[in-house]
Amino acid sequence: SQKIEQNSEALNIQEGKTATLTCNYTNYSPAYLQWYRQDPGRGPVFLLLIRENEKEKRKERLKVTFDTTLKQSLFHITASQPADSATYLCALDPGGANNLFFGTGTRLTVIP
Amino acid sequence: DAGITQSPRHKVTETGTPVTLRCHQTENHRYMYWYRQDPGHGLRLIHYSYGVKDTDKGEVSDGYSVSRSKTEDFLLTLESATSSQTSVYFCAISESRGEETQYFGPGTRLLVL
Numbered sequence: 001s002q003k004i005e006q007n008s009e010a011l012n013i014q015e016g017k018t019a020t021l022t023c024n025y026t027n028y029s030p031a032y033l034q035w036y037r038q039d040p041g042r043g044p045v046f047l048l049l050i051r052e053n054e055k056e057k058r059k060e061r062l063k064v065t066f067d068t069t070l071k072q073s074l075f076h077i078t079a080s081q082p083a084d085s086a087t088y089l090c091a092l093d094p095g096g097a098n099n100l101f102f103g104t105g106t107r108l109t110v111i112p
Numbered sequence: 113d114a115g116i117t118q119s120p121r122h123k124v125t126e127t128g129t130p131v132t133l134r135c136h137q138t139e140n141h142r143y144m145y146w147y148r149q150d151p152g153h154g155l156r157l158i159h160y161s162y163g164v165k166d167t168d169k170g171e172v173s174d175g176y177s178v179s180r181s182k183t184e185d186f187l188l189t190l191e192s193a194t195s196s197q198t199s200v201y202f203c204a205i206s207e208s209r210g211e212e213t214q215y216f217g218p219g220t221r222l223l224v225l
Contacts (some may be wrong), residue, residue, distance in 0.1 A: 091155075
């Protein structure tokens with residue numbers, strides 16, 4: 001069956017450090033992968049999209065990598081801040097039709 | 113939340129009762145989606161719409177129906193609510209298919225007793 005796994009349910013990190021979140025998938029060959037942020041009691045908010053032919057994508061302090069051989073995406077937040085504390089979700093579209101399948105998310109806490 | 117509202121925001125109902133959740137958008141986006149979010153499962157697609165009166169099933173569609181009579185409104189109906197449908201329901205919209213960002217509403221928290 002198709003599966004998307006985010007490495008840990010929760011991740012605590014000291015302010016100023018780099019947070020690295022992992023998204024692994026099986027039985028997919030996605031054309032692209034998306035990362036979303038979700039705050040408690042709110043809907044997910046889009047952060048970044050990376051295509052299968054892109055190795056890396058950056059946006060301000062965020063960086064995403066996509067390794068289709070390993071079937072893995074890494075999401076990095078550099079110089080993390082307490083305001084970065086949230087749950088981060090990865091999402092795949094197996095068929096390229098924008099029917100997204102989501103991972104269960106990693107709850108990141110940045111400790112001041 | 114990108115011009116998307118959901119109503120009600122919270123609802124408590126009893127098993128066997130019909131329930132309708134409404135999603136309203138002001139972005140004029142063609143595609144609309146209903147997801148449910150449960151601990152340990154993440155977001156799962158229930159149904160989606162690719163235009164007025166055009167809908168299709170998602171991953172977890174059993175027990176749910178949808179309707180879209182206007183571009184701006186997408187209704188999700190639980191014909192006879194069950195406790196397993198206790199969840200947080202999110203509506204999302206996108207301008208087109210393919211590599212399109214989905215914009216999510218604020219969610220509806222539904223408790224079925």
